[in-house]
Amino acid sequence: MELVLLFQPFLLVFTIFLSLCFLFYVLRTKPTSQKLQLPPGGSGWPFIGETLEFLSLAKKNCIEKFISDRQNKYSSYNLFKTSYIGENFVFLCSTEANKFFFSNDTKLFKTWFPKNFDKIFLHIHKLDVTNEIAKIRKQTSTLFGQHDALQNNVTYIDAVAKEHLKVHWNREEVKVHPLAKKFTLAISLRSILNIQDSETVKELENLFNCLMTGMFSLPINIPGTKFNRAVKASREIRKKFEGIIRQRKIEVSEKSEKSFDSSKDLLSMLLMDGDKNEEGAVESDVASNLCGYIVAAYDNTSTAIVTIVKYLAELPEVYEQVYQEQIVIANSKGPGELLNLEDINKMKYSWNVASEVLRLQPPFSGLFREVLTDFNYDGFLIPKGWKVHLTVHATHKSSKYFQDPEKFDPSRFQENKLVPFSYIPFGRGPHMCPGKEHAKLQILVLMHNLVKTFRWEKLIPDEPLIRDPILAPAKGLPVRLYRHKP
Numbered sequence: 001m002e003l004v005l006l007f008q009p010f011l012l013v014f015t016i017f018l019s020l021c022f023l024f025y026v027l028r029t030k031p032t033s034q035k036l037q038l039p040p041g042g043s044g045w046p047f048i049g050e051t052l053e054f055l056s057l058a059k060k061n062c063i064e065k066f067i068s069d070r071q072n073k074y075s076s077y078n079l080f081k082t083s084y085i086g087e088n089f090v091f092l093c094s095t096e097a098n099k100f101f102f103s104n105d106t107k108l109f110k111t112w113f114p115k116n117f118d119k120i121f122l123h124i125h126k127l128d129v130t131n132e133i134a135k136i137r138k139q140t141s142t143l144f145g146q147h148d149a150l151q152n153n154v155t156y157i158d159a160v161a162k163e164h165l166k167v168h169w170n171r172e173e174v175k176v177h178p179l180a181k182k183f184t185l186a187i188s189l190r191s192i193l194n195i196q197d198s199e200t201v202k203e204l205e206n207l208f209n210c211l212m213t214g215m216f217s218l219p220i221n222i223p224g225t226k227f228n229r230a231v232k233a234s235r236e237i238r239k240k241f242e243g244i245i246r247q248r249k250i251e252v253s254e255k256s257e258k259s260f261d262s263s264k265d266l267l268s269m270l271l272m273d274g275d276k277n278e279e280g281a282v283e284s285d286v287a288s289n290l291c292g293y294i295v296a297a298y299d300n301t302s303t304a305i306v307t308i309v310k311y312l313a314e315l316p317e318v319y320e321q322v323y324q325e326q327i328v329i330a331n332s333k334g335p336g337e338l339l340n341l342e343d344i345n346k347m348k349y350s351w352n353v354a355s356e357v358l359r360l361q362p363p364f365s366g367l368f369r370e371v372l373t374d375f376n377y378d379g380f381l382i383p384k385g386w387k388v389h390l391t392v393h394a395t396h397k398s399s400k401y402f403q404d405p406e407k408f409d410p411s412r413f414q415e416n417k418l419v420p421f422s423y424i425p426f427g428r429g430p431h432m433c434p435g436k437e438h439a440k441l442q443i444l445v446l447m448h449n450l451v452k453t454f455r456w457e458k459l460i461p462d463e464p465l466i467r468d469p470i471l472a473p474a475k476g477l478p479v480r481l482y483r484h485k486p
């Protein structure tokens, strides 16, 4: 008995020591993240995952079915996991998830592009993409966002639109999608690199069309494939841009800062930037960035325009209200007088229509990021290296956030009654589209010029919108034009 009492303190210390060892072992071998489960969802077939189902629904512009099937299955969750194009993905699908995503963008996530982009835009993964985008964002906000700049932009966009209509819409039947692309590419080339010569624009138009077709194709780089044509087209575009950049650098260095008109396009502004960021930059890197930038700028805007034209053909009562708004503005102008910012501010109903189109048919079906570090969302582990797909449709088409979500109803945008983080066609947070105001100008100015001149009828009444992978009418939206009587 006495012996036991004598050893009691040692037994206590020994027991504590053993407990601490056990705790240390558990903590070391079971990090917190391993206690969490992965989000609900399937991984599909070995290697290909759920790629086939995802791509076939995406092509039919039915990504919402892919999402809603899984949302119904895992109904109590804001997220699900899947695997496609060789990557593990977490889909986020609620306003809460959107808020979390945008609030933690750059902290938990980094910009991610599919592997195809690396070859087409040349080593995009090796460039400091975050830094490059930050520089471009800053200049874009100045060039396209400030009041004076917006005023200048309206005038030149209106001049380009009027010329565009005169040359390309002066016939009975047209295909709208290629024309919308022609219009937005001409504006992008002018505002980004000051390219206006029609021969160069035409040449670049063909090259950009090739690039876009191969951007999301199978990455088989042998002669004759779409991917190979895209790689070659990108090389040609960058070669042309490099020549322009070299020449512009000479102009900038020859002229004093005062006499050089740095506000004429994005490239000049980048070269004249206060901290001289781009002066020492390698021309090929600047060319790669500008090539990607033009794709971001012109393709989404042309998609928005062609989709608006489609809805205006299908909904005569909506067309009529847009017409009434635009004709008042048109009648207030003198002969040859171009639109100004005040006119744009009067186009409230037209912008509500455009916003409703962007809700129902957002050009971007989702935003993509790579996870930088393991984290816990809603009690689930989101592992480092996984990709996040924030789906715009999940909230845009949800009856939780939009009453009667399939109904075309521009009045939703009349008062600011939207549920925060439910409507995100231009993204949000640190990467929110810096070209939003510029896109708005292009859309409204072209709508004004089209509606005041014609009404139109679809030549293929049931032509579907597909995502291949960019949203587009399957046959380019051929329409018959009916010019208004003077």
Ligand code: HEM
Binding pocket: 133, 134, 136, 137, 140, 144, 293, 296, 297, 298, 300, 301, 304, 363, 364, 367, 368, 424, 425, 426, 427, 428, 430, 431, 432, 433, 434, 435, 436, 438, 439
């Ligand atoms: C209707 C037309 C447009 C739509 C729907 C649109 C949509 C978007 C969206 C959703 C993003 C965010 C991407 C992300 O977070 O990963 C974005 C980014 C961007 N957009 Fe737009 N965009 C449009 C037009 C434009 C135009 C006209 C320009 C240039 C003048 C432009 C330049 C950019 C750039 C540079 C970024 C990258 C910003 C960053 O990563 O920080 N966009 N756009």
